[in-house]
Amino acid sequence: MDWRDWELFCEVVQHGGFSAAARVVGHPKSSLSAAVQRLESNLGLRLIERTTRHLRLTDAGETIYRRVKPLFTALHDTHSEAMAMSGSIAGTLRIKSPYEFGAHHAGPVACELMSRYPDLAIRIDVEHEIVSPVVEHYDIVFAMLEAPLPSAGIVIKRIFSLERGLFAAPALLDRLGEPCGIEDLFRFPLLTGPTDTSWAITTPAGTTEYLPADKARLTSSNAHIRLQAALAGLGILRVTASYTRAAVETGSLRRVLPDHICEPLNVHALLPARQFVPAKVRCFLEAMEEHAHGSPAGEALSSAAD
Secondary structure, X not given: OOXXXXXXXXXXXXXOOHHHHHHHHOOOHHHHXXXXXXXXXXXXXXXXXXXXXXXXXXXXXXXHHHHHHHHHHHHHHHHHXXXXXXXXXXXXXXXXXXXXXXXXXXXXXXXXXXXXXXXXXXXEEEOOOOOOOOOOOOOEEEEEOOOOOOOOOEEEEEEEEEOEEEEEOHHHHHHHOOOOOHXXXXXXXXXXXOOOOEEEEEOOOOOEEEEEOOOOOEEOOOHHHHHHHHXXXXXEEEEEHHHHHHHHHOOOOEEEOOOOEEOOEEEEEEEEOXXXXXXXXXXXXXXXXXXXXXXXXXXXXXXXXX
């Protein structure tokens, strides 16, 4: 009996279809379909009714999923706890992160750890949407503080705070004039994220003012798209200092109002609530802290345990 077919059947049901499950488990859609067909053939039961629009469980499929899924969940939890007790840095570490944080912080740390630990594999899914690490089977989900956070079965291990600044292309500043204060920013187009309603900016005098960001020239959850728009001179970008460092060094972007302080980008590390934190998770978070302390001056990344 191939228990892997049973587990892949559960993955298909949990994620609502073959395509979504294939993205999560990292297998071709065809292999998942074949696994379910083998399972149905071995059991002599129809488990899934397939249509062009959606997937529907048969009564037999519903019963089997309800009974079998908790067994695989318990098996994975037991494996994670055993790995945590052994202290072995091995297996696959599954991470989900917003694009900007993943590209410039989680990514470099992942490369460093894979070089150090040959038995460690890392998967980083880079998306803006927050998900539950329990439901989606992630070891770590990095999430913005501003967004609502799932709570069931979740612990918040650390909080990362990243310095942000305002950046624009020299051509845009030459055309509209160099801003001297927050009031000057009102004449500039803005490049924003989908949750931005206003930007909190602290003046050198220590007062905090808010720049409305609800009527942006470009809105995108992808920081790289916003960066491209800024490089094209289409607006002012608010982003972490590390993300624009190369463009600033080449003169493609300039920092706007460098004596003003933007609200930092706060990122939570969400972890499944477990008795034992896997060694690979502890190792990654510790490496993130080391990466923070090694960041160049001007890029503040601090962490604190909850």
